Amino acid sequence: MNLQILHSAAMDLAERAMIERARGDTKAARNSLKEAFEQEERAAWLAVNGGAPEPTRSILLKSAAHLAIDVDELRRAEQLIGSALAGEPPEELAQELRALFEDVGFHRHLDRHGVELQNNDVQLVLVGHAISPGMADSDEFVDRISTMQRLLHRTSESDQGAEYRERGDPKIPLRLFVSVPRVASFAVSLRVASEKDQGEFEFAESSEVLHRLLDRLEMFDREEFDALHQAIPGQQYFDNFIELASRFAPDGDRVRMVGLTTAKGNTERRLQMKRTPHRDNRSAVFVPSREPQKFYGRVFFINTKDEDNPVIKLITDDASEFRLKAEDDLLQHAVLCAAKRTRVAVTGIQTSRTVLQVDEFQPARRRKAAKKRGRTERR
Amino acid sequence: MAKKIPVLDLGRLAEGSPPGVTPAMGQFAAEAASVVLEHNRHKRGVVMEVAASRRHRYRVAWPALHDDAVRTHNDLPSAAEQGAYGVAFLLAEELTDFRVIERSRKGTGFDYWLGVGGEHPFQQAARLEVSGIVDNADQLEARVKAKMKQTDRSAGKLPAFVAVIEFGQPKSVFKRRR
Numbered sequence: 001m002n003l004q005i006l007h008s009a010a011m012d013l014a015e016r017a018m019i020e021r022a023r024g025d026t027k028a029a030r031n032s033l034k035e036a037f038e039q040e041e042r043a044a045w046l047a048v049n050g051g052a053p054e055p056t057r058s059i060l061l062k063s064a065a066h067l068a069i070d071v072d073e074l075r076r077a078e079q080l081i082g083s084a085l086a087g088e089p090p091e092e093l094a095q096e097l098r099a100l101f102e103d104v105g106f107h108r109h110l111d112r113h114g115v116e117l118q119n120n121d122v123q124l125v126l127v128g129h130a131i132s133p134g135m136a137d138s139d140e141f142v143d144r145i146s147t148m149q150r151l152l153h154r155t156s157e158s159d160q161g162a163e164y165r166e167r168g169d170p171k172i173p174l175r176l177f178v179s180v181p182r183v184a185s186f187a188v189s190l191r192v193a194s195e196k197d198q199g200e201f202e203f204a205e206s207s208e209v210l211h212r213l214l215d216r217l218e219m220f221d222r223e224e225f226d227a228l229h230q231a232i233p234g235q236q237y238f239d240n241f242i243e244l245a246s247r248f249a250p251d252g253d254r255v256r257m258v259g260l261t262t263a264k265g266n267t268e269r270r271l272q273m274k275r276t277p278h279r280d281n282r283s284a285v286f287v288p289s290r291e292p293q294k295f296y297g298r299v300f301f302i303n304t305k306d307e308d309n310p311v312i313k314l315i316t317d318d319a320s321e322f323r324l325k326a327e328d329d330l331l332q333h334a335v336l337c338a339a340k341r342t343r344v345a346v347t348g349i350q351t352s353r354t355v356l357q358v359d360e361f362q363p364a365r366r367r368k369a370a371k372k373r374g375r376t377e378r379r
Numbered sequence: 380m381a382k383k384i385p386v387l388d389l390g391r392l393a394e395g396s397p398p399g400v401t402p403a404m405g406q407f408a409a410e411a412a413s414v415v416l417e418h419n420r421h422k423r424g425v426v427m428e429v430a431a432s433r434r435h436r437y438r439v440a441w442p443a444l445h446d447d448a449v450r451t452h453n454d455l456p457s458a459a460e461q462g463a464y465g466v467a468f469l470l471a472e473e474l475t476d477f478r479v480i481e482r483s484r485k486g487t488g489f490d491y492w493l494g495v496g497g498e499h500p501f502q503q504a505a506r507l508e509v510s511g512i513v514d515n516a517d518q519l520e521a522r523v524k525a526k527m528k529q530t531d532r533s534a535g536k537l538p539a540f541v542a543v544i545e546f547g548q549p550k551s552v553f554k555r556r557r
Binding site for chain 2: 003004007010011012014015016018019022023036040052053055056059060062063064066067070090091092093222223224323325351352354355357
């Protein structure tokens with residue numbers, strides 16, 4: 001069978017799987033992926049046995065290894081990666097293959113290997129340059145345990161409607177207990193309980209808060225901030241969650257992945273956090289507002305010679321910049337204000353970080369005049 | 380006489396262009412891009428600036444969206460990543476002598492490879508590294524730098540093109556990594 005035909009068929013199947021998953025058909029996606037892996041693995045070994053040149057050899061082996069991980073064929077993934085590294089891959093691909101080998105290890109460590117997890121237990125796995133089998137940089141480990149504890153307390157307090165606590169001890173009697181690391185990995189079990197040997201029922205607060213926290217960490221990792229804000233409506237709790245989740249998440253180098261495995265009844269759940277949050281994640285999080293707001297500033301018309309898509313921007317008094325979207329008559333008004341350099345008060349809904357859907361335009365007093373009037377009124 | 384702005388028609392992606400992308404995948408990417416553009420309140424024909432070896436401008440056109448498309452692509456950051464691939468495929472054809480000729484699996488997505496084709500699938504091919512931004516002009520420069528610096532060793536690098544698509548303005552960067 002021809003290598004090119006096998007590889008193309010594999011990729012068509014993998015693409016089909018991606019579309020099936022996006023449309024919610026996870027069973028079909030899994031079947032397509034399994035078939036894709038079988039075809040790609042055959043293509044990869046054909047390349048090896050047929051003496052295909054680099055980088056074709058390494059690329060096919062790596063592609064097959066990725067698919068092997070997708071369908072939990074971890075042993076076959078190791079064999080494909082090993083064979084690729086045994087050849088002469090370009091250094092860039094060699095680095096990616098080594099990282100992929102670590103990923104296989106990570107997936108192995110997410111397996112519980114017979115370790116019983118109670119409903120209120122979570123297995124935590126760290127992978128990265130600061131982590132080696134059985135050892136981890138204490139800052140990376142201790143900081144994440146401490147952050148996890150704070151996340152649990154805040155999640156419980158927020159969901160119980162408690163007033164946001166600026167400081168002081170949590171009122172919820174939940175603690176985090178830590179096991180010793182598993183052999184040859186950095187995986188530990190954490191137990192959420194008021195007593196260390198206390199296993200909890202599925203419906204107990206300690207179990208529930210753990211699973212709610214994992215839901216929210218997953219939303220955070222996937223940047224589903226809208227859904228996250230619905231889960232955490234209180235602004236102070238939301239801001240606090242973003243800050244703590246950013247500390248818990250991988251930094252991309254010292255800790256490349258953070259994995260969590262839980263068990264609820266007979267169902268196992270795995271969460272792999274790979275996204276490295278922005279340094280100041282709060283500024284990266286934008287949740288569209290549904291309420292109109294008023295902005296003061298000046299309007300600028302940028303002549304793109306595209307009459308159907310005029311670019312009209314508002315530069316506010318605090319130097320924020322918005323592109324204005326509005327009905328034609330309002331946009332015409334905006335163009336006039338731009339031409340006259342009039343300071344304006346714009347009322348609208350901020351639909352994205354840089355776009356304002358305008359409801360109303362009004363001329364505004366000049367800033368100095370407004371300030372002077374303010375001083376006069378205060379006297 | 381004003382120079383006419385060429386059109387970048389996302390609808391072409393569903394018609395088997397480029398050859399290394401299935402029509403189904405092309406349509407998926409086109410839908411994703413369209414969802415993010417319409418989220419940013421852009422109308423069909425919006426002008427997109429492209430910073431390549433020199434500056435270009437394209438009118439972006441896309442077919443009407445159906446409800447399924449909006450539901451499928453409701454995760455906007457993912458839609459931006461997927462949609463960016465679609466835009467990048469078309470930009471590669473416009474701005475280089477290459478087309479997407481191959482794919483390989485990477486993580487939960489794909490690496491796409493640009494070239495002219497040959498006996499072995501990936502020989503003489505350049506990797507297309509793509510990133511999509513829903514709406515944040517400030518991130519564009521930083522994302523390009525990060526993609527250019529993907530590996531910190533100069534030896535053993537594969538040839539690559541970097542495309543970062545920011546759907547808010549909209550604006551794109553398409554550059555060869557040297």
